[in-house]
Amino acid sequence: MVLMICYACDDYLEILPEGQENSENYFNSESDYQNALVGVYDLLSTTYLSNVLGEIASDNTLCGGGDATDVLDWQQIDDMTHTADNGALRSVFQWMYAGISRANYIIEFKDKTDFSGKDQLLAENLFLRSYYYFELVKFFGDVPMYLDGRISIEESQSIDRTPKAQVYAQLEQDLNSIIDDLPWQQDQNGRVTKGAALALLGKIYLYQDKFPEAVTVLDRVINEGPYDLVSDYSTIFLNSNENNIESVFEVQYSGGQEGASFGCFQCVEGNVAAGFMGVRWLGGNYSPYAYGFSFNVPVQELYDAYEDGDTRREPTIFDVNAFMASRPDVTITEGNEHTGYFNHKYLPYAEAVLPDQNINHSNNYRAIRFSDVLLMAAEAYSRGGLGDGTAQAYLNRVRRRAFGDTNHDITSSGSALTQDIWNERRLELAGEGHRFFDQVRTGQTSSIPGFTGRNVLFPIPRIEIELAGNRWPQNDGY
Incomplete structure (x- = not known):
């Protein structure tokens, strides 16, 4: 069923589906569109990399790994020494454009064949393209924008970088156009819903400081959608509790017999990030967890940021020393920059899939959670001067789940309330890949080691500039 599963292994611009000599022979039935x-x-599935990089680039975690040269691309991003030759950044660039090119393939032939449900299919497709473009803008700012069809090599050498504001305007237009064509709930887990489209649109508004617009769409998710907070925070990220009532948009990872290998990370079906973030177990009974490579290790300062009684700390930060104290037979190998802490939300379990059981796990990525929506809406109300009372209500809804009572409610207002909301985002969403981008968009970067003005954006990969005929200017400082 999976179409064009690994064309990016050779050239991410190559788009023809396997077995099709001519694209005119395709899109003759509903199944053709569904397969595409x-x-x-x-x-x-390749956005696992955004999850990792969004944390190690921030003040939440250190890169870790086996030693200071283990996955050097990640180490450089952690130290803010990355250049335009960084391979991880090129992967983000390539993989997101691969998704965009696949989406554009459908758009190019969207009128070829009619069938019932086509409007919803095209809406899902447009959401996915918007999601990939948003990832690119977060990382790189101005990016080339292709809208009408597949991306040919010739086109890539004749199209300039599109200003970020113009990209955002297109994403706003696209997402607004599809909301009515999407249902609140889908029969198949992971399919795009109305809530996902509204939430992504709200996030895009928030990133541009368009607070009234953000409030309008995020309130729809909160008041009209089928979502709620899971009562027990410690269960949200269990593999047995995927696609729960808090999930607005969730990336599905497979427990099947195919997956990534060290020779083809873009072939991912299992969650690569989970394998990289696990503990380097050495011996003893460490069930239910699996071996990992000790990357993305939380720092002591993050652990200490949680107040006493905050039920989120242990489900967020795995204290391996406390675990070994409870199981004296367990031993580990300490990795680079060992802090004693690991990302508990995506700790690998002993259920890995083939071909490499160290890097393929079925942990779904909770891309947009309902608590994220509540906190985005709270921020928009607070920063937009649209109502501190509503901002407090949304913020305290999250905090009451964390503490189990109303004794820790926030009563601040004005700029102090905004800061309280930002602090809460860190605690609620730690380990989920949002922290660095939150810090950049809010100007809260002073706590990031090595951060300078150039680091508000990552560099456009040098080789991509060269492949585009050297027509794209590089981001400042690179």
């Missing part, structure tokens, strides 16, 4: 859409969804 599966190919667009498939690139969501």
Whole structure:
């Protein structure tokens, strides 16, 4: 069923589906469109890299790994010494454009064949393209924008970088156009819903400081959607509790017999990030967890940021020393920059899939959670001067779940309330890949070691500039 599963292994611009000599022979039936859409969804699995980089680039975690040269691309991003030759950044660039090119393939032939449900299919496709473009803008700012069809090599050498504001305007237009064509709930887990489209649109508004617009769409998710907070925070990220009532948009990872290998990370079906973030177990009974490579290790300062009684700390930060104290037979190998802490939300379990059981796990990525929506809406109300009372209500809804009572409610107002909301985002969403981008968009970067003015954006990969005929200017400082 998965179409074009690994064309990016050779050239991410190559788009023809396997077995099709001519694209004119395709899109003759609903199943053709559905299979092509599966190919667009498939690139969501590569966003595991955004999860990792969004944490190690921030003040939440250190890169870790086996030593200071282990996955050097990640180490450089952690130290803010990365250059335009960083391979991880090129992967983000390539993989997101691979998803965009697959989406554009459907758009190019969207009028070829009619069938019932086509409007919803095209809406899902447009959401996915918007999601991939938003990832690119977060990382790189101005990016080339292709809208009408597949991306040819010739086109890549004749199209300039599109200003970020113009990209955002297109994403706003696209997302607004599809909301009415999407249902609140889908029969298949992971499919795009109305709530996902509204939430992504709200986030895009928030990133541009368009607070009234953000409030309008985020309130719809809160008041009209089928979402709620899971009562017990410690259960949200269990593999047995995927696609729960708090999930607004969730990337599905497979427990099947196919997956990434060290020779083809873009072939991912299992969650690569989980394997990289696990503990380097040495011996003893460490069930239910699996071996990992000790990357993305939380720092002591993050652990200490949680107040006494905050039930989120242990489900967020795995204290391996406390675990070993409870199981004296367990031993570990300490990795680089060992802090004693690991990302508990995506700690690998002993259920890995093939071909490499160290890097393929079925932990779904909770891309947009309902608590994230509440905190985005709270921020928009607070920063937009649209109502401190509503901002407090949304913020305290999250805090009451964390503490189990109303004794820790926030009563601040004005700029102090905004700061309280930002602090809460860190605690609520730690380990989920949002921290660095939150810090950049809010100007809260002074706590990031090595951060300078150039680091508000990552560099456009040098080789991509060269492949585009050296027509794209590089981001400042690179």
